[in-house]
Amino acid sequence: MIQYRKILELHDDGISMRGIATSTGNSRQKVTEVIELAKKKGLTCPLDEEMNDRWIEEFLFPEKSFEASGRQLIDFEYIHKELAKPNVTLSLLHYEYEAKSRANNKIPYSYRSFSRFYSNYAQKYKATLRIRRKPGEILEVDWAGSTAFIIDRDTGEKVKAYVFVATLPCSQLSYAEATLSMDLHSWIGAHIRAYEYFGGATQIVVSDNL
Structure with missing residues (x-):
């Protein structure tokens, strides 16, 4: 060494x-x-x-250990800076990280590992660790990055399906459903059913770049 x-x-x-x-x-x-x-x-x-x-x-050189595993590198400095911005959460940054991993044909870390690595980094190298949201304060929502498909049983045709995902970042409790459109009707309906699933409404809804 x-x-x-x-x-x-x-x-x-x-x-x-x-x-x-x-x-x-x-x-x-x-x-x-x-x-x-x-x-x-x-x-x-x-x-x-x-x-x-x-x-x-x-x-x-924190990237050395990641390169050896064949996984997508985690830019801890970028994450730490982004978390200082309003309405940016670790969960949203993980979605962004997963998309980058797919684009680079790399293996992404799970949210749990991603969160643990960042926490270790912040505690070890930074004076402050960004404070996460309180339980039940926000709901993070987005259309998932990859389009799904369903098969029409009558015609055998592949029909596109768009996956809506809603997550409570503190507990990581999530709701997901597939819709045939990403229009306003589908968007609002998916929110209603997500809140019915969670059994309540949050104070804030945070969406990604739709």
């Missing part, structure tokens, strides 16, 4: 890039990359005792 800690400590001592490269056995390009990325992410000396080489690598 690259001697990340030694690179940062030598740089803090005023050693030149060439000197650091010689001392650690790494190329000057790698030394420069590590130092600039550490500066960008706010990792400065003196380093805490727990910040060993593995800790620093996970902090600077």
Whole structure:
């Protein structure tokens, strides 16, 4: 493993890039990359005792563990910034992440894993963890990204069906149904049946880009 800690400590001592490269056995390009990325992410000396080489690598290059698994990378910095915006939730960001995974032919993480990875990131590297919505406060709604099909039993024809999904983000309790259209009548009807299923109405409805 690259001697990340030694690179940062030598740089803090005023050693030149060439000197650091010689001392650690790494190329000057790698030394420069590590130092600039550490500066960008706010990792400065003196380093805490727990910040060993593995800790620093996970902090600077979190994507390495994801690449090895063949899964779609999670852009934690983007997620953290987006969650600061009004009406943006972790559930909606996970829908966006799944769509990106499909487009890149990558395997997406489940919402539970996605949420856990972000929480670990925020608690480890950030001063604050974005506060989630209170139970029952909002309902997140959208048409699912992939179009489904039903078969007409009389003609054998494949008919498009559009899947409506409504989720309570705190509990992750979800309602889904397929409709033959995405018109206003179908949209309103799906909401009514979702609220009947949940047994009540939320204060806020948050929709994605419809």
